[in-house]
Amino acid sequence: MSGVWLVLPTYNEAENVEPIVEAALPRLRAAAAHAGGGGGHHLLIVDDSSPDGTGRIADELAARHAGVEVLHRGAKEGLGAAYLAGFGHALGAGADLILEMDADFSHDPADLPRLVAAAGDADLVLGSRYVAGGGVADWGRLRRLLSRGGSAYARSVLRVPVRDLTGGFKCFHATTLRRLGLEDVRTDGYGFQIELTYRAIRAGMRVAEVPIVFSERRAGSSKMTARIALEAAWKVPQLRFRLR
Ligand SMILES: Nc1nc2c(ncn2[C@@H]2O[C@H](COP(=O)(O)OP(=O)(O)OP(=O)(O)O)[C@@H](O)[C@H]2O)c(=O)[nH]1
Ligand SMILES: [Mg+2]
Numbered sequence: 001m002s003g004v005w006l007v008l009p010t011y012n013e014a015e016n017v018e019p020i021v022e023a024a025l026p027r028l029r030a031a032a033a034h035a036g037g038g039g040g041h042h043l044l045i046v047d048d049s050s051p052d053g054t055g056r057i058a059d060e061l062a063a064r065h066a067g068v069e070v071l072h073r074g075a076k077e078g079l080g081a082a083y084l085a086g087f088g089h090a091l092g093a094g095a096d097l098i099l100e101m102d103a104d105f106s107h108d109p110a111d112l113p114r115l116v117a118a119a120g121d122a123d124l125v126l127g128s129r130y131v132a133g134g135g136v137a138d139w140g141r142l143r144r145l146l147s148r149g150g151s152a153y154a155r156s157v158l159r160v161p162v163r164d165l166t167g168g169f170k171c172f173h174a175t176t177l178r179r180l181g182l183e184d185v186r187t188d189g190y191g192f193q194i195e196l197t198y199r200a201i202r203a204g205m206r207v208a209e210v211p212i213v214f215s216e217r218r219a220g221s222s223k224m225t226a227r228i229a230l231e232a233a234w235k236v237p238q239l240r241f242r243l244r
Contacts, residue, residue, distance in 0.1 A: 003039025004032040004116060005095040007086035009079055010045055013103045014052040015219035017045065021061050021068060024101070024109040028067075031116035037096055043068045045103075046086040048076040079168075079223070080192035084185065087177055098177060100170045104217035107169040111212050115171040122208035123176040124200045126162065127169030133211030134164070150232070154194050157236050160201050162209065166190040166232070169212055170197075179203050189228035191235045202243050 006028050010017055024043060032041035045062075047055040047070060058070040071089055073082065083100060090098050097119055101107045111127060118125040128134050130151060136144055147166065154165040170193075180199045187195045200207055 003037060003041055003095065004028060004035055004097045004099070005042045005044060005090040005093075006099045006101060006112070007083060007090060008043060008045050008101060008103045009082040009086065010047045010050060010054045010058065010103045011076055011082075011223055012050045012052045012054060013220055014050070014054045014057060016104050016217075017054050017057050018061060019218075020103050020105060020109065021045070021058075021065070023105075024112065025065060025067070027109045027112040028099075031113040034113060035097060035116050035119075039094075039096055041067055042090070042093070042095070044071060044086050044089060045069070046071045046073065046082040048073045048082060078188035078228075080185065080188040083192065084182055087172075087182065091174055091177060095174050098172045098174060100168055100172075102168055102217075104220060106214055106217050107212065108215070111169070111210075114210055115169070118208050118210045119171045119173060121206070123173055123205035124197065124207045125171040126164055126197065126207065126209045127167055127212035128162075128164035128209035129167060129212060129214050130163035131209045131211050134209075135211075135213050137213055137215040139216065150190065150229075153233070154236050158194075158198055158240055160198065162197060162201070162207060164209060165194045165197055167212075167214070168193050176200060176205055179205070187231065187235055189224060189232060191228070191232035194232060194236060195239055198239055199243060 028041040045058040
C-alpha cells in the first residue's frame with residue numbers, strides 16, 4: 001500500500017506554491033490516516049519549467065518536507081499533459097488514492113479529507129460547485145453563467161447526471177484511473193476534466209459529488225484561454241461518439 005497522493009500542477013505559481021503545499025500537507029496527512037492502509041501521504045508538484053521560478057521553490061519544499069516530490073517537465077504542455085504525467089508517476093509508485101487540485105487556492109485544501117472520505121463508497125469523487133451546499137465565492141454574474149452553462153451543455157450533450165463536469169478538484173481510486181484508458185486522452189483544461197469524468201461514467205463507475213466552494217485564485221494569473229474553453233466545447237460532442 002502506498003497511500004494517498006495529491007498531484008498539484010503548477011505553471012507560474014511562485015507566490016502560491018509554498019502556502020498551498022503547507023496548507024495541503026496536514027490535511028493530506030489527516031486524510032491518509034483516516035483512509036487507513038498505512039501507505040502515508042504524498043504530494044507531487046508537476047511543474048512545466050515555470051519561468052517565474054516555481055520549480056526551484058518546489059525543490060526547496062521537497063527538501064524540507066517528507067512526502068513532497070517534484071516532477072519537472074521540459075516545457076508547458078498544458079494541464080491535461082501535466083496531470084497524465086503526475087498520475088503515471090503516482091500509479092508507478094503504487095498509489096491507492098490520487099487527488100487533483102489547483103495550486104492557486106481556488107480549491108480549499110481543507111476540503112481534502114472530505115473528498116477522501118467520500119471515496120469510501122465511490123470510484124471517483126468530484127468537488128462540485130453545482131450541488132446543494134456548493135458554490136462560487138467571488139465570481140461576477142457573467143463568469144458564473146459561463147461556468148454553469150458549460151457544465152449544463154456538457155451534461156445534456158453527454159446525457160450524464162453529474163452537475164459539475166468542468167471542475168478540477170477530484171479524488172480517484174488508482175483502480176479507477178487504470179480503467180480509464182488514459183493513454184488515449186489528448187484533451188486539455190476543461191475538456192480534460194470533462195473527459196475523465198465521462199470515461200468513468202461510461203465504464204460504469206460510481207461517481208459522487210461533494211459540495212465545495214470555489215474561490216478566485218489568490219495570486220498570480222490564470223492560464224485558461226479562450227482556445228482551451230473552445231476546445232472543450234467542440235470536443236464534447238466528439239467524446240460522446242468516440243467513447244460510445
Ligand atoms: N504543469 C502545468 N500546470 C498548469 C498548466 N496550465 C495550468 N496549470 C496549473 O493548473 C492549475 C489550474 O490552472 P489555472 O490557470 O488556475 O486555471 P483555472 O483554475 O481553470 O482558471 P482560473 O479560474 O482563471 O484560475 C493551476 O495550478 C495552474 O498553475 C500547464 O500547462 N502545466
Ligand atoms: Mg485557477
